[in-house]
Amino acid sequence: MAAEPTSAEWEPSRRLPRARLGVAVVEELVELIVTGKLKEGELLPPEAALCEHFGVSRTVLRESVKRLEEKGLVHVGQGRGTQVARSGSWNVLDHVVLSAMIDSDDSLAVLDELTVVRSALEAKMAGAVAGRRTSAELGRINRALSVMREAKTDSDAFRQEDVVFHFTIMEISRNRLAENIAKNLYRRALESAQYQGVDFHGAFEFTLRGHTEIYEAISAKDVGGAEEAMRLHIEQGWDRRRPRN
Secondary structure, X not given: OOXXXXXXXXXOOOOOOHHHHHHHXXXXXXXXXXXXXXXXXXXXXXXXXXXXXXXXXXXXXXXXXXXXXXXXXXXXXXOOEEEEOOHXXXXXXXXXXXXXXXXXXXXXXXXXXXXXXXXXXXXXXXXXXXXXXXXXXXXHHHXXXXXXXXXOOOHHHHHHHHHHHHHHHHHHHOOHHHHHHHHHHHHHHHOOHHHHOOOOOXXXXXHHHHHHHHHHHHHOOOHHHHHHHHHHHHHHHHHHHOOOO
16 A cells, blocks of 8 residues: 655645635545546545645545545545545546546547447437337437538537437437436536547538438337447547547
8 A cells, every 4th residue: 555645745735715615625636536646545645734735624624525435536444544446436427527537638548438438328329219219209309400400500509409419319218317327428528628629521511421320210210220320420420530649
């Protein structure tokens, strides 16, 4: 087990605005853990050192550590201190945790993993829609696709309608758990400039073609075809946008 950092390594760096003390402490500790500056199995520095570093009371610090425990980043043991948990225990759907993971990952591995999970979930949801969609539900998807075509000359509006198309299929799938997870991942990914990636030739046409193939498979009640069309659309889209360096 790594040795505890000494108080000298945790000299106070700033005084935080009182209203955001707890939030700021949690965010910085999450970043330290996610980036590996506080490693798996390592003990957090003593309370006194952390209170001095952040300029907060023991009450604020203890509440912040409790928030870390709720997010799965630490284990608090009586008489053993607070230990950093393994990454497999982290609540990666927590916005603060997921944001820190994405923002600190220059390799883009987290966004690669996010894309794999998102494509798997959305593929299954598209297949579910194809298997039991009603005429009214098919009409909703068709309208979302039509609005995208009309917005083709406005890149911001087009991107917004792109999201609407995906969310429409998620909602019609009636899989609340998959919808919640997929939306959470997708929304956070969209906040990342890295996920927006680089423009590539024919991007609008690529997106419209992919959505049309998804729609046509759902219209034909082709479960396997809808799953494959959605999976390919998401994974190939990221592969084309993904920064190469």
